[in-house]
Amino acid sequence: MHSSSQSHILPLLLIILGSSFSFSFGYNPKNPPVLDHHHHHQKTYNGHNLLRAYPKILRTSRRELITASASAKVVYNVNDFGAKANGGDDTEAFRKAWTKACYNSKGRSVDLVVPKNRNYHLKPITFSGPCNSNVTFKIYGTIKASSLQSDYKKDPRYWIMFENLQNFRVEGGGTGIIDGNGRKWWDNSCKVNESLPCTTAPNAATFYECNNLVVANLRFLNAQKMHLAFQNCVHVKALSLIITAPGNSPNTDGIHVTETQDIIINSCRIRTGDDCISIVSGSQNVQARDITCGPGHGISIGSLGAGNSEAQVSDVVVSGAKLIGTTNGLRIKTWQGGSGYAKNIVFKNVLMNNVTNPIIIDQHYCDQEEPCQDQASAVKIRGVVYENVKGTSASTVAVKFDCSESFGCQEVLVQDVNIVPLNDEGIAEASCQNVRLRHMGIVSPKCSSK
Ligand SMILES: *[C@@H]1O[C@H](CO)[C@@H](O)[C@H](O)[C@H]1NC(C)=O
Ligand SMILES: *[C@@H]1O[C@H](CO)[C@@H](O)[C@H](O)[C@H]1NC(C)=O
Ligand SMILES: *[C@@H]1O[C@H](CO)[C@@H](O)[C@H](O)[C@H]1NC(C)=O
Numbered sequence: 001m002h003s004s005s006q007s008h009i010l011p012l013l014l015i016i017l018g019s020s021f022s023f024s025f026g027y028n029p030k031n032p033p034v035l036d037h038h039h040h041h042q043k044t045y046n047g048h049n050l051l052r053a054y055p056k057i058l059r060t061s062r063r064e065l066i067t068a069s070a071s072a073k074v075v076y077n078v079n080d081f082g083a084k085a086n087g088g089d090d091t092e093a094f095r096k097a098w099t100k101a102c103y104n105s106k107g108r109s110v111d112l113v114v115p116k117n118r119n120y121h122l123k124p125i126t127f128s129g130p131c132n133s134n135v136t137f138k139i140y141g142t143i144k145a146s147s148l149q150s151d152y153k154k155d156p157r158y159w160i161m162f163e164n165l166q167n168f169r170v171e172g173g174g175t176g177i178i179d180g181n182g183r184k185w186w187d188n189s190c191k192v193n194e195s196l197p198c199t200t201a202p203n204a205a206t207f208y209e210c211n212n213l214v215v216a217n218l219r220f221l222n223a224q225k226m227h228l229a230f231q232n233c234v235h236v237k238a239l240s241l242i243i244t245a246p247g248n249s250p251n252t253d254g255i256h257v258t259e260t261q262d263i264i265i266n267s268c269r270i271r272t273g274d275d276c277i278s279i280v281s282g283s284q285n286v287q288a289r290d291i292t293c294g295p296g297h298g299i300s301i302g303s304l305g306a307g308n309s310e311a312q313v314s315d316v317v318v319s320g321a322k323l324i325g326t327t328n329g330l331r332i333k334t335w336q337g338g339s340g341y342a343k344n345i346v347f348k349n350v351l352m353n354n355v356t357n358p359i360i361i362d363q364h365y366c367d368q369e370e371p372c373q374d375q376a377s378a379v380k381i382r383g384v385v386y387e388n389v390k391g392t393s394a395s396t397v398a399v400k401f402d403c404s405e406s407f408g409c410q411e412v413l414v415q416d417v418n419i420v421p422l423n424d425e426g427i428a429e430a431s432c433q434n435v436r437l438r439h440m441g442i443v444s445p446k447c448s449s450k
Pocket of ligand 1: 212
């Protein structure tokens with residue numbers, strides 16, 4: 001049977017290798033196909049074109065496919081594991097496909113493909129490693145969350161969890177969508193309906209303990225809570241992501257970074273109901289470039305130090321950002337009573353349009369029902385640069401440094417900052433408490449010297 005399917009395929013293979021098409025064929029483990037190693041240009045798998053152009057090949061091929069590339073790459077398709085994309089639950093099929101992709105292809109590179117133009121439905125699911133191979137999860141179609149809250153009973157904090165993965169990529173090819181289907185969670189949030197008790201909602205995608213991770217060219221929609229959370233990860237790239245949820249959806253942060261080191265967030269457009277990017281304790285060496293935010297709460301370091309906790313955030317660079325209609329622009333927020341530090345933080349080349357608090361350090365942050373008590377200890381803020389920040393403020397106070405009475409904010413540099421009122425009315429103001437800062441270049445509004 002395999003030899004007969006291959007005898008159909010090999011002549012086609014020659015034709016296709018001659019053209020620049022990508023191609024896959026049935027792989028027979030007893031009789032491995034001979035690859036043309038003289039073709040050094042990489043042939044990459046393109047499941048969808050292939051599916052259209054050569055339906056017969058897919059029917060005769062087995063689950064395991066390899067591409068015509070120099071390094072034998074294995075390709076799995078969730079459809080071959082029973083995923084139907086017909087409105088029913090595809091969770092079990094994804095689980096099976098993952099098990100195969102992660103554990104059964106030792107030493108090779110594996111693509112796990114979710115085909116384009118299809119809508120898959122998933123309950124909470126964990127994709128765990130470590131895998132025996134380097135896996136690329138190619139999400140070219142849509143993955144939509146179950147909206148039944150009872151499906152999340154086991155652990156309501158997560159919908160899709162990726163954990164313990166090395167050299168792992170999630171690639172959306174520009175068409176992939178992860179849809180948290182969050183409406184029900186928002187309606188049941190105590191932030192939306194104050195007569196309801198406060199409960200937890202799941203993050204759409206959580207990456208936990210991953211090393212050397214890339215998430216690229218993917219869209220996220222309407223997360224139940226945060227869209228992407230990177231937790232305890234190292235060496236992460238989040239590239240060309242489009243994240244969208246209504247401006248009034250509660251807690252729908254775009255990208256949340258916690259206990260994560262060496263992360264680059266590049267070319268992302270984020271419109272949500274909460275922080276665009278939030279960076280919290282344990283995070284170090286975070287770079288965000290070419291970020292567009294709004295609506296939402298802006299780019300935030302913190303909150304830090306809640307419940308008298310110790311926080312450590314350092315070496316954060318936000319370079320190249322546009323903030324449009326957000327409630328905050330560049331914010332550092334800490335609770336009273338915390339300890340630790342937030343240091344070496346650079347915000348540069350930032351455009352603001354209609355931002356309520358364009359530049360703000362808030363060391364009296366309090367996001368709870370009871371009022372927060374005055375406390376002597378605080379997370380120490382040291383070394384913050386605002387360079388080349390321009391635009392309009394929707395409120396009178398465009399620059400606000402509300403620093404701790406106990407330590408103050410140290411080594412703050414404000415250079416070439418010009419923020420004007422949105423309506424060309426009056427002048428923008430700076431409100432500055434307990435901050436040691438320097439101005440350079442042209443700065444407006446300025447803290448008055450105290
Ligand atoms: C997996 O990825 C790592 C890091 O990129 C690389 O060094 C290694 O050769 C890869 N392994 C395979 C089998 O492709
Ligand atoms: C808020 O929740 C209460 C209690 O469940 C419910 O009766 C009420 O209709 C909700 N209000 C809105 C605006 O959804
Ligand atoms: C400013 O932003 C607010 C809040 O997003 C919005 O309602 C308002 O229309 C915006 N105004 C302008 C002039 O863009």
